[in-house]
Amino acid sequence: MASSSSSEGKNEEREPATSKLKKERLGWMEWLRGWFYLAYEMLFQRIMASHLQNPMPLPPLNDLTCIITGSTSGIGRETARQLAESGAHVVMAVRNTKAAHDQIKKWQDEWSGRGLPLNIEVMELDLLSLASVVRFSKTWNARSGPLHVLINNAGIFSIGEPQKFSKDGYEEHMQVNHLAPALLSVLLLPSLIRGSPSRIVNVNSIMHQVGFVDTEDMNVVSGKRKFTSLVGYSSSKLAQVMFSNVLHKKLPGEAGISVVCVSPGIVQTNVARDLPKIVQAAYRLIPYFIFTAEEGSRSSLFAATDPQIPEYCEMLKADEWPVSAFISQECRPTNPSEEAYNVETCFKVWEKTLELVGLPLDAVERLLQGEDITCKYGAHEKKI
Incomplete structure (x- = not known):
């Protein structure tokens, strides 16, 4: 697998970002560039993904165990189905367990006679509750089995809705799209180490290109920026990329864990239900441009199964900059936004995220050494 640009080229792009004074928003050129990428x-x-087959052919995955969040609809549902049909043990980590069980029954009926029954199970996970993330992680780690792939797929984009906060006190886009997946990724490190070589796949978005993260105002309540659903969503997706950059750098090669962010492209999913009527009409009028959920799942499936991903991630570790792999909707390495390369902000996002989810700053290092850690959202539980 070859990167779309050289390491030296990336360094040249990132160099100015580290010397900037504290920013309160994207510059107009950065903002314009981000919207250009989105439109493009x-x-x-x-056209760019015309070389890909649909559905994406997968190798036999009988020895793979995969946890997929948000797998009852859209991209996550397609990802779970295709992995299971290829033989993987799939864990649907979802809030609505009844919907997941109903979906499994439908899949098993459709699969009947084509091979062994699909190996799928359901576990409850509510990303709007950090305590639920802790409980899920504790339950899974207690099995003492391997985890080969964690796909942080679940996400929200509450278009046009007023600002909402979780019961933990965090803006909902930031919690569901970034904070909860970050906590889940860190707490499941013991199982991912047992499953080494293993992967953390974060389903991101091209919308991170127009995002900006203020680590002193991640809830967007200070008044420095007016909150909109677009601000909430794009900021959370950029925060996820920045956190992934540092997590990738902190995981030593011998841990055998690859961290990958993917863009599924512009996909027709359940988020369209929340779009204004006129935008929903546009979605129906331009089906040629919009991916189906099956097409949108290809970058996740590629990142989860392609044999060259670990090698590519290891190559990025040699870079002095904290950069994780980013795979485009055409299943090729690409660069995230310029802001995602702001090293100072990346480390601030890392530290602020651990603070908000109630983990010590040395949580990753301690887990890698086999030590126990305690999350404040699971303080009444036993240690992870």
Whole structure:
């Protein structure tokens, strides 16, 4: 697998970002560039991904155990189905367990006679509750079995809705799209180490290109920026990339864990239900440009199964900059936004995230050494 640009080229792009004074928002050129990328991807994504088969062919995955969040609809549902049909043990980590069991029954009926029954199970996980993330992680780690792939797929984009906060006190986009997946990724490190070589796949978005993260105001309540659902969503997706950059750097090669962010492209999923009527009409009028959920799942499946991903991630570890792999909707390495390369902000996002989810700053190092850690959202539980 070859990167779309050289390491030296990336360094040249990132160099100015580290010397900037404290920013309160994206510059207009950065903002304009981000929207250009978004428009370009929407118009040309199908052409750029024309070399991909649909559905994406997968090798036999009988020895793989995969946890997938948000797998009852959209991209996550397609990802879970295809991994299971290829033989993987799939764990649907979802809030609505009844919907997951109903989906499994439907899949098993459709699969009947084509091979062994699909190896799928359901576990409850509510990303709007950090305590639920802790309980899920504790339950899974207690099995003392391997985890080969964690796919942080679940996400929300509450278009046009007023600002909402979880019961933990965090803006909902930031919690569901970034804080909860970050906590889950860290707490499941013991199982991922047992499953080494293993992977953490974060389903991101081209919308991170227009995002900006203020680590002193991640809830967007200070008034420095007006909150909109677009601000909440794009900021959370950029925060996820920045956190992934540092996590990737902190995981030593011998841990055998690859961290990958993927863009599924512009996909027709359940988020369209929340779009304004006129935008929903546009979705129906331009089906050629919009990916189906099956097409949108290809980058996740590629990142989860392609044999060259670990080698590519290891190559990035040699870079002095904290950069994780980013796979485009056409299943090729690409660069995230310029802001995602702001090293100072990346480390601030890392520290602030651990603080918000109630983990010690040395949580990763301690887990890698086999030590126990305690999360404040699971303080009444036993240690992880």
